[in-house]
Every structure is written in C-alpha cells, then in structure tokens.
Amino acid sequence: MSAVTEPRTTRSVWGRWWVRVLLALLLLSAVADIANTPDLLSRGAVSASLRFAVPIVLAGLGGLWAERCGVINIGLEGMMIIGTWMGAWAGFQWSPWVGVLAAVAGGAVFGAFHALMTVSFGVDQAVSGIAINVAALGLGRFLSSIFFEGQPGGGISQSPHVGQIGNVSVPGLAEALDPIASLETPVISDIAEIVIGVTTGVSLLTILAAALVFLSWWVLFRTSFGLRLRACGENPAAADSLGVNPNRMRYAALTVSGALAGLGGAFLVTVASSIYREGQVAGRGFIGLATVIFGNWMPGRLTIGALLFGFTDALRTRQETTMTALLIVGAVVFAFLTVRAIRARNRGATFAYAIAAVGLGWWFLGFGVVPSEFVGFAPHLTTLLVLSLAHQRIRPPQGIGVPYRRSEAN
Template sequence: MLAADAVLTPTPGAAAPAPKRGRRLSLPVLLLVVAGGLVALAAVRAVTGANDLTSNGAIRAALQSAVPIGLAGLGGLWAERAGVVNIGLEGQMILGTWFGAWAGYHAGPWVGVIAAVAGGALGGLLHALATVTFGVDHIVSGVAITILATGAGRYLSQLAFKGLPGGGVTQSPSVPELPRWSVPGLGALDGLERRHWFLVSDLVGILRGALTQVSALTVIAVVLVPVSFWVLWRTPFGLRLRSCGENPHAAESLGVNVYRYKYYAVIASGALAGLGGGFLSMVASSIYREGQTGGRGFIGLAAMIFGNWRPGGLASGALLFGYTDALQLRGGSTSVHALLLFLAVMLVVVGVWQFVRRRTVSGVVAVAAGVLVAVWYAVTDTIPSEFVQAAPHITTLVVLALASQRLRMPAADGQRYRRGS
C-alpha cells in the first residue's frame, strides 16, 4: 500500500500535469445562475399568482422529498466511483425503512438511525459479495437484492409488528420523531412572506422553508454531500477508491487492494441508501409502510447520472425532483401549470446561451421547445391530473435527456474485475 500512496498521492515539488479544460461552472457564474433562476421564479409567481411556488411550505416539502433521493444518489455515487453499479439501492432503502422503524420504535429515534444505516449496509455487503467476490452481473445482483428486501420486509413485519398497537403485516407502529431545529427569528417574518412582494417575499419564503423546522437527519444528509466530495476527491483514500473505478488493473499494479476498496465503497453505498430509507420511515411519515420507498432508489440513480457522478450535481438533481414532487402534492394543477411558464423562460434562456456559444442547432431546439411550452401555458388554464401526478417523473426524464451529452461515467463502471487477469 505504501507504493500506491507514493504514486497516487501528489508529491510536493513535482511538476503538475497541465489542467484540462473542464465544463464545470465557476463559483461566481454558478451563483449568478442561481440568482437568475430565483428572479425568474419570483417573476413567474407574481405573474401567475401561484404563490405556492416559493412558499415556505413548498420549500420545506421539497427538501423533505429531496433528502431520501439525494442520499440514494450519494450511495450510488460511492459505488460507481469504485466501478460497481448499484441497482440495489431501492432494496437497500427498503431495508433502511424497516430496520429504522423497528429499532426506533423499541429503542428510540437515534438508535433507529443507526439501525437504518446498518440495514442498508447489510444490503450493500450482499451486493459486494455477489459482484466483487463472485463476479455476478451488477444489474442482476441489484434487482435480486431489491426483490429479496421486499419479501424480507413483509416477512419481518409479520414477526415483529403484527399484534402491536397500530402495527401489522404491511406497517409498523408509530415511531418517535427526531428533533427539529429552526434558525431563530425567521418565524417572525411570516407577515412579510404573506405580503407577496416581488422577490423579497419569495426569498423570505425560501429561507423559512429551508431553515425552520428542519429535521436533524436533514442536516446530517446535507453535511454528507460536502463530506463525500472531500473524502472522494481530496484524500488519498478517495483517490485510490476512484482509481478502482477508472482502471482497476492499473490500481492493482500500484499496490491498491481493489477488492477491499470496492467492498468499502459498496458497503458505504448501502449505508447511505439505508439512511435515506430511515428518513422515509422516521422523518417523512413517522411510520414504516410497505412500498413507501416508491422507486426513490432508482430516481436517486437518475439524479446521480444527471449530476455527472459528482456530489453537487446529484444534489441539484435531487432538489429538482423534490421541488416538482412537492408542487404536485401541495399545489396540484395550479402550481404545475404555473411551472410551465418558468420552464418556457428557462428553455429560451438556454437557447440564447447556446447561440452565444455558436451551437446553432441546440439553440434552435431549445428556443422552439420554449415557445411550444409557452403556447401550451397560454392556451390552457389547467393541466390534466394524470400529468400533474407524473410531473416529477417526467421532469427526471427530460433532465436526463438534456444532460446526456455531457456525461462521463467512470471508465470501468460495471465491469467485472478479476485480480491478475
């Protein structure tokens, strides 16, 4: 391992390779983009009268919906950066929901958090055993773990929850809640939010939704995003782990124990997914219910792909899905219909930016799509309920389609590895 550290860790004084031109936005430009998006959203809210677009309730609901998706995506990131595709995130979330509720009911919410992490890690260990040790196809193993977790949840509920007050074969009794925290002083700004002043009330609503009545587990999930970035991109451990996903044979030649690092990554992946499942059963609903993950493990994978296998990008994808989901749950057809106007504005802006970069075809397509969406908004007053319910999933598909041309997955992602071969 010392040889690997010597090669994979930058040496002081050594000539650094010429940096490649990346496509990632700089921090000032990123902040400018975020500010522009907030102004556009505030303008759409003022024009349409759909005040729920920036209300504190919608923002709080969006954050609550985004956290389990983001944790699942973060789990997928850890596994795939080591070269293992973890389709079993959904099953690992199911294990997290069950073990979190079971331990939370019997021993308190913090013990439930630990149990949720352990349950997801157990699913990750099974996936690592199948894919890393026995060389099972990653997709087959992930699907099998999800099926196994679904059946295990029903069987364990029969043993542990049936006969308890409020419990049964498909659900647990009520679980004690984790503490919630608020930034002092923001609650007093309720009157300012209700005035619906342009941008001012919108900013107040967003701040109140993001910084009041925040669950402790939400804070942990947010902290895990920069922590994952630091571990994977700023430490020798992360460099060795990522080398296993890019070129495991080269990493092996430098003394890296590829099997061990793949195990580390997949177990950590399951633990993060289990924490996301624990959030669903202990924060979002305070009860375990069969099927409550609702495909969030797969949506987390989509958020990870949208984020180009980077923590910040996947967090943005999770927030996008969470926000759309919150609007369709709270505001229904009115808010989603107003969101069409925001989408039209954003598409036109993207089209103009593509023209500036001399990408004429992409610019024409984006502007044309923006005009069509604007016409759709102008000629309708409501949106069919079926479309409203599917809006989060349609958003995920559209975003993935738009982002597909700039993606670069780890070079050895999903490939079977055998030492010495």
C-alpha cells in the same frame, strides 16, 4: 502556475453556479407573479422540498460512492426499502435514533452483500442490483407478517407508529424576516421565504444529510483514501499495480453506499412520516441514481439535482395552480435551450426544444390546468428530461460497470 490557476478555476465554476441559481430564482419569482401563485416559493413549499429531497440526496450519495469505485448499484432501491423496514422495526421497539442506526446497519449489510456478489462471485452488477430490489420487497413483507401483524396499528403492509426525529430552528430568524416576507416584494420577499423555509423546523437528519454531502466530497476528493477509491473506478488494473487492492476498496465503497441508502430509508419513516408502509420508497432509489448522472458524479451538483427533483415532487402537495405555473417555467427553459441549439447549429435539438417550448406555452395559454395524473408523474418526467438534457456533458468513471479480475488483468 497550476497552483495559481486552480483556485481561479474553482472560483469561476462556483461563480457560474451562483449566477444560475440567481437566474432560476428570478425566473421562479417572475412566474409566481405572472401566474398568481405565491405558494411557488413559500416557506411551506421550500420546507416540503427539503423533506422530499433528502432521501434522494442520500440515495444519490450512495450511488456516487459505488460508481466512483467502478460498481453500478442498481440495488439502491432495495437498500432503501430495507432501511425503511429496519428503521420502523427498531424505532418501534426502542427509539427513532435506534431505528436510524438499525437502518444504516441494514443498508450496509445489503451493500456488502452486493459487493460479495459482484466483486467476489463475479455476478453481473445489474443482475445483482435487481435481485436485491426484488428480494427487499419480499423480505419486507415477510418480516412485517412476523413482527408487525397483530401489533396496534400494524399489519402485513405497514408498521405500528414510530416516533419522529426532532426538529430545530434558528432562534429569532423567522420573526426577523417575517416583515420582509409580508411585503410581497418580488425576489426580496421570495428570498426571505426561502431562508425561513430552510431554517425553521428543520429535521436533525436533514442537517446530517447536508453534512454527509460535504463529508463525501472531502473524503472522495481531498483524502488519499478517496484518491485510491476513485483510481479503482477509473483504472483498477493501474491502481492494483501501485499497491491498491481494488476489491477491498469496492467492498468499502459499496458498504458505505448501502449505509447511505439505508439512512435515506430511515428518513422516510422517522421524518417524512411516522410509520413504515409497503411501497414507501416509491422509486427514490432510481431517482437517486439519476441525480448521480445529472451531477456528473460530483456531490454538490448531485445535491442540486436532488433539490430539483424534490421541488417537483413537493409541488404535488401544494395548490394545483402552483403546478400549472411550472408550464411557464418549462416554456422559458426550452426557449433558452432552443436559442443555444441554434447557436450550436444543431438542427435536431433546435426543432425538439422549439416544439417543447411552443407546446408548453400553448398548454398554459389554452388550458391553464395540469391534470392530476400528470402532477403525480411530474418527478419522473423531470428525471427523464434532466437525463436527456445532461447526457452530452457527462463524464462517468472509465471503469464503471467493468468487473476486475487480477488474473485477467495480467
């Protein structure tokens, strides 16, 4: 019976997600028409969203690997910083692809160091992660003063020019869809713009990131290695009693976690830009951790969260009216949440959501302008809102953040 029921359950879950995606598309399309902001779903906005989302996806995957084996990796930010510096240094010395390999290696080393501190030496996981973040900032500046200062275009806070990873496009697809996109028909033209945006000028690292999402899902949920790793995150003592070495699995998971974060750093210097700059990571490691919680420790949902954050981040580079249109989106979303809270008879949530819906609607009708300071803060505000809305339905691994000692378990 279970063998028959499981595929139906999986199909129903995917069906619900497709319905949500369609409803979101209909909402954004309607808002773009009401607010007269065609740039909201343009191919440029979609392409920019991908560029901003990929580093967050990779950081989120790094956090997923770490937390699925029971270790909190707050050091993702520092591992991404090391990835940016290593990618810029090796990319400047040799080629961008060598820079990518160096960034992955640098991130993996710091991931293994996090494992050494937390697994072998018993250092608190949060303390170790914070130490890595602080050390990465200082190390990047120190190494830049040695290797970048005095080079053409380089300095103590930035690297010389680094080459970029190549882009690919689906031949003929943009030309075929351009007539449909130019019709300006709601939804249909928007879908054409989205398809053009995700198939034209796509970086090879973006394709690699998409493959890593699928690969992470397959390894973690369809292989015996992934089963052992997840068992160490749920109940390391039980896994140890069955012959699985939790410490060894955590070393492996944290090394992969650091490598993925380093790859996210490489993306920032070889795709999103062509140089290393101090402060370039800008909190993406922490936002990646937020996507892990938003995605309930699942790769696919994590990716959706990263795309959401990337979309709001990309709007900072678009027209100012595009950001204003999101006021309508926020008002509609909070109105929907108000109805759900009323049905659930949750008075506190009903009041909070209703106030938010009325406030956003009043802001749009009364002012219609989003201050530039708020636009810069939008990705971080989105992170806070998403976490506050998702906290009641999350199910973290039971052994997350808990150190394991075989002597204490016995």
